[in-house]
Amino acid sequence: xxxxxxxxxxxxxxxxxxxxxxxxxxxxxxxxxxxxxxxxxxxxxxxxxxxxxxxxxxxxxxxxxxxxxxxxxxxxxxxxxxxxxxxxxxxxxxxxxxxxxxxxxxxxxxxxxxxxxxxxxxxxxxxxxxxxxxxxxxxxxxxxxxxxxxxxxxxxxxxxxxxxxxxxxxxxxxxxxxxxxxxxxxxxxxxxxxxxxxxxxxxxxxxxxxxxxxxxxxxxxxxxxxxxxxxxxxxxxxxxxxxxxxxxxxxxxxxxxxxxxxxxxxxxxxxxxxxxxxxxxxxxxxxxxxxxxxxxxxxxxxxxxxxxxxxxxxxxxxxxxxxxxxxxxxxxxxxxxxxxxxxxxxxxxxxxxxxxxxxxxxxxxxxxxxxxxxxxxxxxxxxxxxxxxxxxxxxxxxxxxxxxxxx
Amino acid sequence: xxxxxxxxxxxxxxxxxxxxxxxxxxxxxxxxxxxxxxxxxxxxxxxxxxxxxxxxxxxxxxxxxxxxxxxxx
Numbered sequence: 001x002x003x004x005x006x007x008x009x010x011x012x013x014x015x016x017x018x019x020x021x022x023x024x025x026x027x028x029x030x031x032x033x034x035x036x037x038x039x040x041x042x043x044x045x046x047x048x049x050x051x052x053x054x055x056x057x058x059x060x061x062x063x064x065x066x067x068x069x070x071x072x073x074x075x076x077x078x079x080x081x082x083x084x085x086x087x088x089x090x091x092x093x094x095x096x097x098x099x100x101x102x103x104x105x106x107x108x109x110x111x112x113x114x115x116x117x118x119x120x121x122x123x124x125x126x127x128x129x130x131x132x133x134x135x136x137x138x139x140x141x142x143x144x145x146x147x148x149x150x151x152x153x154x155x156x157x158x159x160x161x162x163x164x165x166x167x168x169x170x171x172x173x174x175x176x177x178x179x180x181x182x183x184x185x186x187x188x189x190x191x192x193x194x195x196x197x198x199x200x201x202x203x204x205x206x207x208x209x210x211x212x213x214x215x216x217x218x219x220x221x222x223x224x225x226x227x228x229x230x231x232x233x234x235x236x237x238x239x240x241x242x243x244x245x246x247x248x249x250x251x252x253x254x255x256x257x258x259x260x261x262x263x264x265x266x267x268x269x270x271x272x273x274x275x276x277x278x279x280x281x282x283x284x285x286x287x288x289x290x291x292x293x294x295x296x297x298x299x300x301x302x303x304x305x306x307x308x309x310x311x312x313x314x315x316x317x318x319x320x321x322x323x324x325x326x327x328x329x330x331x332x333x334x335x336x337x338x339x340x341x342x343x344x345x346x347x348x349x350x351x352x353x354x355x356x357x358x359x360x361x362x363x364x365x366x367x368x369x370x371x372x373x374x375x376x377x378x379x380x381x382x383x384x385x386x387x388x389x390x391x392x393x394x395x396x397x398x399x400x401x402x403x404x405x406x407x
Numbered sequence: 408x409x410x411x412x413x414x415x416x417x418x419x420x421x422x423x424x425x426x427x428x429x430x431x432x433x434x435x436x437x438x439x440x441x442x443x444x445x446x447x448x449x450x451x452x453x454x455x456x457x458x459x460x461x462x463x464x465x466x467x468x469x470x471x472x473x474x475x476x477x478x479x480x
Binding site: 279 | 412413414417420421423424427428434437438441444445448451452454455456457459460461462463464465467473475478
Protein backbone atom coordinates (compact mmCIF):
# COMPACT_ATOMS: atom_id res chain seq x y z
CA UNK A 1 0.00 0.00 0.00
CA UNK A 2 1.32 3.42 -0.99
CA UNK A 3 1.43 6.10 1.63
CA UNK A 4 -1.21 8.73 0.89
CA UNK A 5 -2.63 11.85 2.26
CA UNK A 6 -6.30 12.85 2.34
CA UNK A 7 -7.79 15.58 0.19
CA UNK A 8 -8.36 17.54 3.34
CA UNK A 9 -4.70 17.26 4.28
CA UNK A 10 -3.69 18.47 0.81
CA UNK A 11 -5.96 21.43 0.97
CA UNK A 12 -4.92 22.44 4.44
CA UNK A 13 -1.28 22.14 3.42
CA UNK A 14 -1.85 24.42 0.47
CA UNK A 15 -3.85 26.75 2.64
CA UNK A 16 -0.94 26.99 5.05
CA UNK A 17 1.45 27.70 2.19
CA UNK A 18 -0.68 30.54 0.91
CA UNK A 19 -1.43 31.89 4.34
CA UNK A 20 2.27 32.16 5.08
CA UNK A 21 3.01 34.26 2.03
CA UNK A 22 2.72 37.81 3.28
CA UNK A 23 2.32 39.11 -0.28
CA UNK A 24 -0.94 37.18 -0.59
CA UNK A 25 -2.32 38.42 2.69
CA UNK A 26 -2.93 42.05 1.84
CA UNK A 27 -2.94 43.40 -1.70
CA UNK A 28 -4.88 45.58 -4.10
CA UNK A 29 -6.39 43.96 -7.15
CA UNK A 30 -7.99 45.53 -10.21
CA UNK A 31 -10.46 43.89 -12.56
CA UNK A 32 -13.96 43.73 -14.00
CA UNK A 33 -16.83 42.18 -12.09
CA UNK A 34 -18.79 39.34 -13.66
CA UNK A 35 -21.29 36.85 -12.30
CA UNK A 36 -22.17 39.14 -9.41
CA UNK A 37 -24.45 37.51 -6.83
CA UNK A 38 -25.69 38.82 -3.50
CA UNK A 39 -27.17 36.09 -1.32
CA UNK A 40 -30.14 37.66 0.44
CA UNK A 41 -30.10 35.27 3.36
CA UNK A 42 -26.44 35.37 4.30
CA UNK A 43 -25.73 38.80 2.87
CA UNK A 44 -22.49 37.51 1.35
CA UNK A 45 -21.39 38.64 -2.08
CA UNK A 46 -19.83 36.37 -4.71
CA UNK A 47 -18.38 37.33 -8.06
CA UNK A 48 -15.60 36.65 -10.51
CA UNK A 49 -13.00 39.29 -11.13
CA UNK A 50 -11.45 39.18 -14.56
CA UNK A 51 -9.27 41.04 -16.99
CA UNK A 52 -8.16 40.27 -20.55
CA UNK A 53 -6.01 37.30 -19.49
CA UNK A 54 -7.41 35.70 -16.38
CA UNK A 55 -10.17 35.43 -13.84
CA UNK A 56 -10.40 34.68 -10.13
CA UNK A 57 -13.26 33.93 -7.74
CA UNK A 58 -13.96 36.52 -5.08
CA UNK A 59 -16.07 36.54 -1.97
CA UNK A 60 -17.03 39.49 0.19
CA UNK A 61 -18.67 38.61 3.48
CA UNK A 62 -21.59 40.58 4.80
CA UNK A 63 -19.51 42.15 7.56
CA UNK A 64 -17.38 43.84 4.89
CA UNK A 65 -19.99 44.21 2.17
CA UNK A 66 -22.37 46.29 4.27
CA UNK A 67 -19.90 49.13 4.17
CA UNK A 68 -19.95 49.28 0.39
CA UNK A 69 -20.69 52.77 -0.80
CA UNK A 70 -21.96 51.74 -4.22
CA UNK A 71 -23.87 48.97 -5.86
CA UNK A 72 -21.46 46.65 -7.69
CA UNK A 73 -22.70 45.16 -10.93
CA UNK A 74 -21.40 43.08 -13.80
CA UNK A 75 -19.07 44.90 -16.14
CA UNK A 76 -17.98 47.40 -13.52
CA UNK A 77 -14.25 48.02 -13.12
CA UNK A 78 -13.28 47.91 -9.48
CA UNK A 79 -10.27 48.16 -7.28
CA UNK A 80 -10.39 45.89 -4.27
CA UNK A 81 -8.25 45.06 -1.30
CA UNK A 82 -8.16 41.52 0.09
CA UNK A 83 -6.23 38.34 0.72
CA UNK A 84 -6.05 34.93 -0.88
CA UNK A 85 -7.05 31.73 0.80
CA UNK A 86 -8.37 28.33 -0.06
CA UNK A 87 -11.98 27.23 -0.01
CA UNK A 88 -11.16 23.73 1.08
CA UNK A 89 -14.48 22.13 0.29
CA UNK A 90 -14.15 22.90 -3.41
CA UNK A 91 -10.40 22.86 -3.51
CA UNK A 92 -10.15 26.27 -5.02
CA UNK A 93 -8.46 29.40 -3.98
CA UNK A 94 -10.30 32.67 -3.93
CA UNK A 95 -9.90 36.28 -3.01
CA UNK A 96 -11.49 37.36 0.24
CA UNK A 97 -12.44 40.99 -0.30
CA UNK A 98 -11.97 43.44 2.55
CA UNK A 99 -12.97 46.61 0.72
CA UNK A 100 -13.86 47.61 -2.78
CA UNK A 101 -14.41 50.78 -4.78
CA UNK A 102 -15.18 51.67 -8.37
CA UNK A 103 -11.98 52.02 -10.36
CA UNK A 104 -10.91 54.88 -12.58
CA UNK A 105 -10.64 58.64 -12.48
CA UNK A 106 -12.91 59.14 -9.54
CA UNK A 107 -14.47 55.74 -10.04
CA UNK A 108 -17.26 56.57 -7.63
CA UNK A 109 -18.00 59.75 -9.54
CA UNK A 110 -18.19 57.84 -12.78
CA UNK A 111 -20.58 55.40 -11.22
CA UNK A 112 -22.68 58.23 -9.86
CA UNK A 113 -22.68 60.07 -13.18
CA UNK A 114 -23.95 56.99 -14.93
CA UNK A 115 -26.64 56.36 -12.34
CA UNK A 116 -27.65 60.02 -12.35
CA UNK A 117 -28.05 60.05 -16.13
CA UNK A 118 -30.21 56.96 -15.99
CA UNK A 119 -32.41 58.20 -13.13
CA UNK A 120 -32.81 61.54 -14.88
CA UNK A 121 -33.72 59.83 -18.14
CA UNK A 122 -36.31 57.76 -16.29
CA UNK A 123 -37.89 60.96 -15.00
CA UNK A 124 -37.18 60.67 -11.28
CA UNK A 125 -35.86 64.23 -11.03
CA UNK A 126 -38.63 65.79 -13.14
CA UNK A 127 -39.62 69.18 -11.76
CA UNK A 128 -43.25 68.86 -12.84
CA UNK A 129 -43.63 65.91 -10.46
CA UNK A 130 -42.70 67.99 -7.42
CA UNK A 131 -45.38 68.28 -4.79
CA UNK A 132 -46.07 71.52 -2.96
CA UNK A 133 -44.91 71.76 0.64
CA UNK A 134 -47.91 72.78 2.79
CA UNK A 135 -47.70 76.14 4.53
CA UNK A 136 -48.43 74.80 7.95
CA UNK A 137 -47.88 71.32 9.18
CA UNK A 138 -49.18 69.63 12.28
CA UNK A 139 -47.15 66.46 11.98
CA UNK A 140 -43.70 66.06 10.50
CA UNK A 141 -42.32 62.68 9.57
CA UNK A 142 -38.56 62.32 9.86
CA UNK A 143 -36.47 59.56 8.33
CA UNK A 144 -33.01 59.56 9.89
CA UNK A 145 -31.02 57.88 12.59
CA UNK A 146 -32.43 58.09 16.10
CA UNK A 147 -28.88 58.55 17.38
CA UNK A 148 -27.66 61.10 14.86
CA UNK A 149 -26.98 64.79 15.35
CA UNK A 150 -29.32 65.49 12.45
CA UNK A 151 -32.36 64.40 14.47
CA UNK A 152 -31.38 66.68 17.35
CA UNK A 153 -30.97 69.61 14.93
CA UNK A 154 -34.33 68.94 13.36
CA UNK A 155 -36.15 68.63 16.70
CA UNK A 156 -34.52 71.79 18.06
CA UNK A 157 -35.53 73.89 15.05
CA UNK A 158 -39.08 72.54 15.04
CA UNK A 159 -39.53 73.33 18.75
CA UNK A 160 -38.27 76.86 18.15
CA UNK A 161 -40.57 77.57 15.27
CA UNK A 162 -43.73 75.82 16.35
CA UNK A 163 -43.75 74.05 19.71
CA UNK A 164 -47.01 72.30 18.83
CA UNK A 165 -45.77 70.34 15.87
CA UNK A 166 -45.63 66.59 16.37
CA UNK A 167 -42.72 64.59 15.08
CA UNK A 168 -42.99 61.00 13.90
CA UNK A 169 -39.59 59.40 13.53
CA UNK A 170 -38.97 56.45 11.27
CA UNK A 171 -35.55 55.36 12.45
CA UNK A 172 -33.05 54.21 9.86
CA UNK A 173 -29.34 53.77 9.62
CA UNK A 174 -27.94 56.49 7.38
CA UNK A 175 -24.81 54.79 6.08
CA UNK A 176 -23.68 51.29 5.30
CA UNK A 177 -25.16 48.42 3.45
CA UNK A 178 -28.54 48.47 5.15
CA UNK A 179 -29.04 52.19 4.93
CA UNK A 180 -30.59 52.41 1.43
CA UNK A 181 -33.22 49.79 2.25
CA UNK A 182 -33.96 51.20 5.71
CA UNK A 183 -34.23 54.77 4.48
CA UNK A 184 -36.58 53.67 1.71
CA UNK A 185 -38.62 51.68 4.17
CA UNK A 186 -38.81 54.68 6.50
CA UNK A 187 -40.39 56.72 3.70
CA UNK A 188 -42.74 53.86 2.92
CA UNK A 189 -44.01 53.23 6.45
CA UNK A 190 -44.61 56.96 6.97
CA UNK A 191 -46.71 56.85 3.80
CA UNK A 192 -48.48 53.80 5.09
CA UNK A 193 -49.13 55.59 8.39
CA UNK A 194 -50.29 58.55 6.35
CA UNK A 195 -50.92 61.09 9.08
CA UNK A 196 -47.94 63.34 8.50
CA UNK A 197 -48.03 66.51 6.39
CA UNK A 198 -44.43 66.44 5.24
CA UNK A 199 -41.45 64.11 5.50
CA UNK A 200 -37.85 65.12 6.12
CA UNK A 201 -35.23 62.66 4.89
CA UNK A 202 -31.69 63.45 5.95
CA UNK A 203 -28.47 63.06 7.84
CA UNK A 204 -25.54 65.17 8.88
CA UNK A 205 -22.36 65.74 6.95
CA UNK A 206 -19.87 63.05 6.00
CA UNK A 207 -17.63 61.86 3.22
CA UNK A 208 -19.02 61.11 -0.22
CA UNK A 209 -18.96 57.46 0.77
CA UNK A 210 -20.90 58.20 3.95
CA UNK A 211 -23.63 59.90 1.97
CA UNK A 212 -23.93 57.14 -0.63
CA UNK A 213 -27.14 55.70 0.81
CA UNK A 214 -28.79 58.95 -0.22
CA UNK A 215 -27.65 58.25 -3.78
CA UNK A 216 -29.18 54.81 -3.79
CA UNK A 217 -31.86 53.76 -6.22
CA UNK A 218 -33.97 52.28 -3.42
CA UNK A 219 -34.28 55.63 -1.69
CA UNK A 220 -34.83 57.50 -4.97
CA UNK A 221 -37.73 55.16 -5.82
CA UNK A 222 -39.26 55.49 -2.37
CA UNK A 223 -39.06 59.28 -2.45
CA UNK A 224 -40.42 59.42 -5.99
CA UNK A 225 -43.41 57.26 -5.10
CA UNK A 226 -44.19 58.99 -1.82
CA UNK A 227 -47.67 60.53 -1.67
CA UNK A 228 -46.49 62.87 1.07
CA UNK A 229 -44.24 65.81 0.12
CA UNK A 230 -40.60 65.18 0.97
CA UNK A 231 -37.83 67.57 1.94
CA UNK A 232 -34.33 66.20 1.62
CA UNK A 233 -31.58 67.59 3.83
CA UNK A 234 -28.34 65.69 3.48
CA UNK A 235 -24.88 66.66 4.66
CA UNK A 236 -23.68 70.19 4.07
CA UNK A 237 -24.43 72.97 1.63
CA UNK A 238 -22.15 71.54 -1.05
CA UNK A 239 -23.46 68.00 -0.97
CA UNK A 240 -25.93 67.14 -3.68
CA UNK A 241 -27.39 63.67 -3.53
CA UNK A 242 -29.95 61.94 -5.70
CA UNK A 243 -32.43 62.05 -2.86
CA UNK A 244 -32.04 65.86 -3.00
CA UNK A 245 -32.80 65.78 -6.71
CA UNK A 246 -35.78 63.47 -6.31
CA UNK A 247 -37.31 65.15 -3.26
CA UNK A 248 -39.99 67.79 -3.66
CA UNK A 249 -37.72 70.32 -1.98
CA UNK A 250 -33.97 70.26 -1.36
CA UNK A 251 -32.60 71.71 1.84
CA UNK A 252 -28.88 72.31 2.25
CA UNK A 253 -28.78 70.74 5.69
CA UNK A 254 -31.10 68.87 8.09
CA UNK A 255 -31.48 72.12 10.05
CA UNK A 256 -32.64 73.96 6.98
CA UNK A 257 -34.96 71.08 6.12
CA UNK A 258 -36.70 71.61 9.44
CA UNK A 259 -36.94 75.34 8.77
CA UNK A 260 -38.50 74.69 5.37
CA UNK A 261 -40.89 72.09 6.76
CA UNK A 262 -42.19 74.08 9.69
CA UNK A 263 -43.10 77.74 9.28
CA UNK A 264 -42.28 80.21 12.02
CA UNK A 265 -45.34 79.93 14.20
CA UNK A 266 -45.18 83.48 15.57
CA UNK A 267 -44.85 84.94 12.05
CA UNK A 268 -47.82 82.95 10.86
CA UNK A 269 -49.79 84.01 13.91
CA UNK A 270 -48.87 87.62 13.14
CA UNK A 271 -49.93 87.26 9.49
CA UNK A 272 -53.25 85.86 10.51
CA UNK A 273 -53.89 88.55 13.10
CA UNK A 274 -52.98 91.26 10.64
CA UNK A 275 -55.38 89.85 8.03
CA UNK A 276 -58.19 89.72 10.56
CA UNK A 277 -57.45 93.26 11.69
CA UNK A 278 -57.44 94.56 8.13
CA UNK A 279 -60.75 92.89 7.47
CA UNK A 280 -62.42 94.24 10.59
CA UNK A 281 -61.00 97.72 10.03
CA UNK A 282 -62.32 97.74 6.49
CA UNK A 283 -65.76 96.63 7.62
CA UNK A 284 -65.89 99.27 10.36
CA UNK A 285 -64.86 101.95 7.91
CA UNK A 286 -67.40 100.83 5.35
CA UNK A 287 -70.22 100.69 7.84
CA UNK A 288 -69.44 104.05 9.43
CA UNK A 289 -69.17 105.55 5.97
CA UNK A 290 -72.63 104.26 5.05
CA UNK A 291 -74.01 105.41 8.39
CA UNK A 292 -72.67 108.86 7.78
CA UNK A 293 -74.20 108.99 4.33
CA UNK A 294 -77.50 107.82 5.71
CA UNK A 295 -77.39 110.42 8.47
CA UNK A 296 -76.59 113.13 5.99
CA UNK A 297 -79.53 112.33 3.82
CA UNK A 298 -81.87 112.03 6.80
CA UNK A 299 -80.84 115.51 7.84
CA UNK A 300 -82.26 117.14 4.69
CA UNK A 301 -85.51 119.19 4.88
CA UNK A 302 -87.41 116.60 2.89
CA UNK A 303 -87.12 114.04 5.65
CA UNK A 304 -87.68 116.41 8.50
CA UNK A 305 -90.75 118.11 6.86
CA UNK A 306 -92.16 115.76 4.28
CA UNK A 307 -95.11 118.24 3.76
CA UNK A 308 -92.70 120.47 1.87
CA UNK A 309 -92.44 117.90 -0.85
CA UNK A 310 -96.27 117.90 -1.22
CA UNK A 311 -96.52 121.69 -1.06
CA UNK A 312 -94.05 122.01 -3.87
CA UNK A 313 -95.99 119.59 -6.02
CA UNK A 314 -99.18 121.53 -5.31
CA UNK A 315 -97.49 124.80 -6.26
CA UNK A 316 -96.28 123.27 -9.47
CA UNK A 317 -99.75 121.94 -10.20
CA UNK A 318 -101.41 125.31 -9.53
CA UNK A 319 -98.84 127.18 -11.57
CA UNK A 320 -99.29 124.77 -14.46
CA UNK A 321 -103.07 125.17 -14.23
CA UNK A 322 -102.73 128.93 -14.40
CA UNK A 323 -100.43 128.76 -17.32
CA UNK A 324 -102.86 126.49 -19.10
CA UNK A 325 -105.74 128.85 -18.42
CA UNK A 326 -103.81 131.85 -19.62
CA UNK A 327 -102.77 130.11 -22.74
CA UNK A 328 -106.34 129.03 -23.50
CA UNK A 329 -107.74 132.55 -22.90
CA UNK A 330 -105.24 134.01 -25.31
CA UNK A 331 -106.14 131.45 -27.89
CA UNK A 332 -109.93 132.10 -27.52
CA UNK A 333 -109.51 135.87 -27.90
CA UNK A 334 -107.48 135.33 -30.97
CA UNK A 335 -110.13 133.12 -32.56
CA UNK A 336 -112.94 135.57 -31.70
CA UNK A 337 -111.12 138.36 -33.47
CA UNK A 338 -110.61 136.17 -36.54
CA UNK A 339 -114.29 135.31 -36.53
CA UNK A 340 -115.32 138.99 -36.43
CA UNK A 341 -113.05 139.76 -39.35
CA UNK A 342 -114.45 136.86 -41.32
CA UNK A 343 -118.06 137.92 -40.55
CA UNK A 344 -117.31 141.45 -41.75
CA UNK A 345 -115.93 140.04 -45.03
CA UNK A 346 -119.06 137.98 -45.54
CA UNK A 347 -121.25 141.07 -44.95
CA UNK A 348 -119.46 143.11 -47.63
CA UNK A 349 -120.08 140.36 -50.15
CA UNK A 350 -123.86 140.31 -49.50
CA UNK A 351 -125.89 141.51 -52.57
CA UNK A 352 -127.99 143.71 -50.31
CA UNK A 353 -124.87 145.53 -49.19
CA UNK A 354 -123.86 145.96 -52.84
CA UNK A 355 -127.27 147.39 -53.73
CA UNK A 356 -127.01 150.02 -50.98
CA UNK A 357 -124.04 151.30 -52.90
CA UNK A 358 -126.40 152.01 -55.97
CA UNK A 359 -126.38 148.76 -57.84
CA UNK A 360 -129.62 147.16 -59.12
CA UNK A 361 -130.51 143.63 -60.16
CA UNK A 362 -132.46 143.24 -63.39
CA UNK A 363 -134.78 140.28 -63.72
CA UNK A 364 -137.21 139.11 -66.38
CA UNK A 365 -139.71 136.42 -65.51
CA UNK A 366 -137.83 135.89 -62.19
CA UNK A 367 -134.53 135.31 -64.02
CA UNK A 368 -131.55 137.57 -63.49
CA UNK A 369 -130.48 139.32 -66.73
CA UNK A 370 -126.75 138.93 -67.43
CA UNK A 371 -126.72 139.21 -71.29
CA UNK A 372 -128.10 142.15 -73.36
CA UNK A 373 -128.78 139.79 -76.28
CA UNK A 374 -131.66 138.16 -74.32
CA UNK A 375 -133.50 141.49 -74.13
CA UNK A 376 -135.54 143.10 -76.87
CA UNK A 377 -136.43 146.75 -77.05
CA UNK A 378 -139.82 147.29 -75.42
CA UNK A 379 -139.34 144.38 -72.88
CA UNK A 380 -140.60 145.14 -69.40
CA UNK A 381 -138.06 144.20 -66.71
CA UNK A 382 -137.93 144.38 -62.93
CA UNK A 383 -135.11 146.34 -61.31
CA UNK A 384 -134.50 145.46 -57.65
CA UNK A 385 -132.85 148.17 -55.61
CA UNK A 386 -131.89 148.20 -51.97
CA UNK A 387 -135.12 149.63 -50.79
CA UNK A 388 -137.68 148.51 -53.45
CA UNK A 389 -138.53 147.33 -56.96
CA UNK A 390 -139.01 149.28 -60.23
CA UNK A 391 -140.64 148.25 -63.46
CA UNK A 392 -138.60 149.47 -66.44
CA UNK A 393 -139.22 149.48 -70.20
CA UNK A 394 -136.22 148.94 -72.50
CA UNK A 395 -135.86 151.87 -74.86
CA UNK A 396 -132.68 150.86 -76.66
CA UNK A 397 -129.62 148.55 -76.32
CA UNK A 398 -125.90 148.55 -77.02
CA UNK A 399 -123.57 145.55 -76.79
CA UNK A 400 -120.01 145.81 -75.56
CA UNK A 401 -117.36 144.52 -77.93
CA UNK A 402 -113.63 144.97 -77.42
CA UNK A 403 -114.34 147.49 -74.67
CA UNK A 404 -116.70 149.57 -76.93
CA UNK A 405 -120.44 149.72 -77.14
CA UNK A 406 -122.00 148.61 -80.42
CA UNK A 407 -125.51 149.24 -81.65
CA UNK B 408 -65.89 74.96 5.11
CA UNK B 409 -65.63 71.24 4.46
CA UNK B 410 -62.69 69.88 2.48
CA UNK B 411 -60.55 72.80 3.48
CA UNK B 412 -57.05 72.88 4.87
CA UNK B 413 -55.02 75.60 6.49
CA UNK B 414 -53.29 76.63 3.27
CA UNK B 415 -56.43 77.05 1.21
CA UNK B 416 -58.15 78.77 4.13
CA UNK B 417 -55.30 81.26 4.52
CA UNK B 418 -55.16 81.92 0.78
CA UNK B 419 -58.91 82.49 0.65
CA UNK B 420 -58.65 84.83 3.63
CA UNK B 421 -55.92 86.85 1.89
CA UNK B 422 -58.06 86.98 -1.23
CA UNK B 423 -61.07 88.20 0.76
CA UNK B 424 -59.13 90.97 2.46
CA UNK B 425 -57.82 92.15 -0.92
CA UNK B 426 -61.27 92.09 -2.45
CA UNK B 427 -62.71 94.05 0.47
CA UNK B 428 -59.94 96.62 0.37
CA UNK B 429 -60.34 97.12 -3.37
CA UNK B 430 -63.55 98.94 -2.40
CA UNK B 431 -65.38 97.80 -5.52
CA UNK B 432 -68.01 95.76 -3.76
CA UNK B 433 -71.58 96.51 -2.79
CA UNK B 434 -72.33 96.51 0.91
CA UNK B 435 -74.20 93.19 0.81
CA UNK B 436 -71.31 91.47 -0.99
CA UNK B 437 -68.83 92.98 1.49
CA UNK B 438 -70.80 91.72 4.44
CA UNK B 439 -71.02 88.22 2.98
CA UNK B 440 -67.26 88.17 2.38
CA UNK B 441 -66.60 89.53 5.84
CA UNK B 442 -68.65 86.78 7.39
CA UNK B 443 -66.74 84.15 5.41
CA UNK B 444 -63.44 85.82 6.36
CA UNK B 445 -64.23 85.70 10.07
CA UNK B 446 -65.00 81.99 9.83
CA UNK B 447 -61.75 81.34 7.95
CA UNK B 448 -59.75 83.33 10.45
CA UNK B 449 -61.22 81.37 13.37
CA UNK B 450 -60.55 78.12 11.55
CA UNK B 451 -56.90 79.06 10.95
CA UNK B 452 -56.41 80.09 14.57
CA UNK B 453 -57.79 76.76 15.65
CA UNK B 454 -55.54 74.86 13.24
CA UNK B 455 -52.49 76.64 14.60
CA UNK B 456 -53.24 75.49 18.11
CA UNK B 457 -54.23 71.96 17.29
CA UNK B 458 -51.17 69.89 18.12
CA UNK B 459 -49.26 69.12 21.26
CA UNK B 460 -45.65 68.72 20.18
CA UNK B 461 -45.06 65.07 20.95
CA UNK B 462 -42.19 63.12 19.45
CA UNK B 463 -42.99 59.53 18.57
CA UNK B 464 -41.23 56.74 16.78
CA UNK B 465 -43.02 54.71 14.15
CA UNK B 466 -42.34 50.97 13.91
CA UNK B 467 -43.48 48.31 11.59
CA UNK B 468 -44.04 45.14 13.55
CA UNK B 469 -43.29 41.72 12.14
CA UNK B 470 -46.99 41.09 11.53
CA UNK B 471 -47.00 44.22 9.35
CA UNK B 472 -48.87 46.44 11.81
CA UNK B 473 -47.64 49.94 12.53
CA UNK B 474 -46.94 50.99 16.08
CA UNK B 475 -46.11 54.34 17.64
CA UNK B 476 -44.11 54.74 20.82
CA UNK B 477 -43.31 57.93 22.66
CA UNK B 478 -39.74 59.12 22.43
CA UNK B 479 -38.16 61.10 25.23
CA UNK B 480 -35.75 63.48 23.55
